[in-house]
Amino acid sequence: MRSDPAEYQLIAPGTVAEVIRRLADEPGGWLPIAGGTDVMVQYAAGKLSARRLISIANLPELRGIEVLPHEIRIGACSTYTQIREHKVVTEEFPLLARAARWTGGVANQNRGTLGGNIVNASPAADSLPALLVYEANLILISVRGLRTVPYLGFHTGYKKMQLAPDELIQSVCLPRCYSGYLHYARKVGARNAQAISKVCVAALGKLRESRAVDVRVALGSVAPVPIRLDEIERVAIDKPLETDVIARCRAAVVRAIQPIDDVRSSARYRSAVAGNLVVEFLEQLLASGKTT
């Protein structure tokens, strides 16, 4: 353990009102900690620069999954376990449920939170591509009240996001409008469990008579932030999904991403596999049309 606990402050106010008041009084002075599955790893490695932490793990206002007629609201401090076990999530948002299952092992899923995944902003975060294609909205809370921002565009650069220093994510809202879609997700990692992704894809597609009327593709681990591939969507929509369209999509993937060489993988591999996965999705989409 490469940090000295004596140098760290951690407080746990019992309500979200108290927490946001503290954050407002000292913007940037307190680092929120939810499940701790990212923060505590940095801490143990001696790499946590923040010295004052504020726990938001048990705040009832940030927990719970609310099912409304047109959307579900996932409390930012919902754990991956709660997300993966929730009936409406598994039925209507399988890509998010799957991502929750892929994140670490069961012990980390019992503690890690969706809000933590968003704010930690790893380019390899498992849930974020799903949020991009489901077009999630984030409800942010501060002493100034609530505001809603689309998740698309929330992350503006590596570890940079549209979150004020005194704001918390209160909940993640997903519109309940994806029945009739093909949901596709794959994570490519170094092993079948407990792996940081080398490439991950989340995609949605809807066909009408073998034409794609809606195609959404998002990738993680191939850019400083998870990205929606707008170009693919332009190429693929409203055309029959034939070989040449699919090939142009592959080329569009390669153009859109900026994968790197790092300790886990290579840029060339990431690029090729990202292309392969998007092609696999489109081929599955095409095949799904043929079976109906």
Add this chain to the structure above:
Amino acid sequence: MTDERVVGKRVLRKEGRDKVTGAAKYIDDIVMEGMLYGATVRSHVSRGIISKISFDPEFDWTDFVIVTAKDIAGKNCIALISEDQPCLAAQRINHPEEPILLLAHEDAHVVRKAVDRVLIEYEPLPAIYSIEESERQSETIWGTDNVFKTFLIEKGDVDGVWEKADFIVEGEYVTGAQEQLYIENNGMIAKFDEVHGLTVWGSLQCPYYVHKALMGLCNLPSEKVRVVQAETGGAFGGKEEYPSMIAGHAALLAMKSRRPVKLIYDRLEDMTATTKRHPSRTRHRTAVNRTGEILGGEIEFTIDGGAYATLSSVVLSRGTIHAGGPYHWPNVRIRGKAVATNAPPHGAFRGFGAPQSIFAMERHMERIAKTVGVSPVEIRRRNFLKPRQTTTTEQVVREEIDLGQLLDRGLELSSYSAKKAQFTKENHGSGIKRGIGIATFLHGAGFTGSGERYLASVVGVECSADGQVCVMVSSTEFGQGTNTVLCQIAAEALALPYEAVRIAQPDTSQVPNSGPTVASRTAMIVGSLVRSAALGIKQTLIGSGQLREQYSSQEFRAACQNHIEQHGSLKSFARYDPPEGVFWDDVKYRGEAYAAFAWAVYIAEVAIDVCTYNVSVQDFVALQEVGRVLHPVLAEGQIAGGVAQGIGFALYEKVIWDKGRMQNGQMTNYIMPTSADLPLIRVFFEEMGNIHGPHGAKGIGELPMDGPAPAILNAIEDALGVAFDSVPLMPEDVFEAVSKTLDNSLAATGDGER
């Protein structure tokens, strides 16, 4: 065999209850009054000269114990084989993370912080990082030519085979470093006072290795050094030699402070600073006849030893001797070489050179098969050693082993032919390519050649007045079943229940030196001695008329009590006696290399996802002839665990190096298989007996490490038609090869679109 009551039975692990209840005490679980916590300040350069050491004046250094090379009372080296490795670098640095200075403080967090506050300046020197760089000798970093050791094995007339050959097949095969990754990091506690001397407790395999190293380092006589093994959470060779270093460090701090000192590594320190499997490069050049029989060949086996000699000569020895596999070589020349690079010294890891050279041999057999136009099955069948033939070191195969039959059984168990046909048919147009591959090999148990004679192991058995039996060995338990198996053997020999026998904690002040717990020697060599010593007890009691040939537990107890009343104690010792008619020439490297070989056929089935290039092992058959299975559950567990490490060696475990320093020294980025990654590993045994082992047992601990990597790469070649000749093989490597093959075939057909 059939009337054995304990050996061959599924008795419960001797220390198992403590393990499943959390009562087992590993070194970090132990706390002593007044204990200080230690930390090691290590080099940031790969090679250089220390020009200045200073202590950050902004840091509070009161209450710190500081130890440098100047504090070493004896010789500043970790005595092993050569005496080239310093305990603490005084001036010259030869690898990253080389230990320079030691700190201790009451607060473990404070001592950790202090490490970064020791400011060391270096004059860097050019460093070398690969076998090829070492061979080029652009820098000489060790001795006169960077070579730790060479071996030459020559049999027959190699130079005459080339003109007779119908085919000459060449190949180069490479294996990377591998981290042992025991789940319990290295750790020690040391304590010193003038009266008792030095005591060290720790996570270790070889208490007497540590004992010897500490005597020299601390300038203490044998009776003033005591080494005790704590419960050890995995070792795999990674705690064979390294513990002498960390024990030395803890001892120095304890001697300077006169307080107990605990020195425990965290995962990053353990991975970056301690030993790994030797990287290797093997070159084969083989003369083969029309039907695929080996006429002869040359093998060049080279290993990267890192910065100091440590055990490289012995790893080299085993790798060199195993380089020819289970095949008949009428003529062969094998050159083994261990070279120096500026990495932390590489060391013992299960298999100890054999996984490296056997990987090469088994991949090379595939190449020979393809060249000759014969199947992987046939090429092996035609070359297998037969009884009364000789190995590459001219050791006569004295047992009636029928490797062809073993292979047949393996093929049947794995449904090899049916699967091969099925995969050939189904792979076309499939997104998953399947393949099946074979590895056949042997593994010698015990120390090589004259090694066991030199060790001269001693074992003791003592009985108490209540008829309880205590086995006294320095052989350690670290999961492989030492405690259980040795107690089984003693119980069987004395015709007593398993529960009546216990085993003493390995403590150099209490137990004799039965040699290190390595080389798959414990069951076979030490077990034989335990049996002898136990029989010695029986002979003593029967011989003095206190016991009849057949007796009950109560009668045994009474006899012990009587004997002890009359004589004070009841002990029996057995010393290793080299078997008759066994010769080994250390100079020519010829003769009976090992007392026994175990033989194996491993078959791996793989599936490759063409989308992600991930390779997964779908089925694994591990079939081996092991003399005798002393404990079915333990034996199966050893094989399954070894296969899992072998699968890791092949497909998952890559050490990423940058200038001699491991860059992925965390479990997030050094990838070992989880429960979600491994197939069912199907383990099968054959038992032919063994005259040198108790109840016919041979050593099996390291054997399973040799087969998986080549079997898997053979299966991948079967699936993809692409030959990979180095491990670890990552999806990125598969991608590069497949895309190159694709580019080549697209170029050939002129078709630019996929």
Add this chain to the structure above:
Amino acid sequence: MNSPARIARNCEVSLTVNGRTETVRAFPMERLLDVLRRDLGLTGAKEGCGEGECGSCSVLMNGEVVNSCLIPILQAAGTTLITIEGLAAGPHLSQLQTAFLECGGSQCGICTPGMILAAHNLLSKNPEPTLGEIREALAGNLCRCTGYMQIFEAVLQAAQRVKGA
């Protein structure tokens, strides 16, 4: 001296551990793992990696398996913990502990406490798991010795015995 301000160990945390209420005094950011081992003498939970990868620090918190190396003690306040020491009822081992012994699920033993707790947690939620479900439930507990085969056998055996009971 510019040493950083040392905050007093002024955080008092109460939690239930193996059925007993325990109150500890610690820095709020001390890891639950360290408090268990050092202050409560419960050394069954181990540090294998310090980053939530190996699972050898696993304990049950409010009925869920968690990695105690990643939990600040303050966040464990008011929770109910079960550690490996709390599984056996006096001299009687649980079915899982017995199965691990009989099937060879424990070799060096360092992963065993975490592994048994994770398996215990699985069986409490899913009394008849398939092999696939066992693999997934234990994927966060690394074992270097067994290759997992005999661990799977132990879990299946325990499940069967509990069912038959």
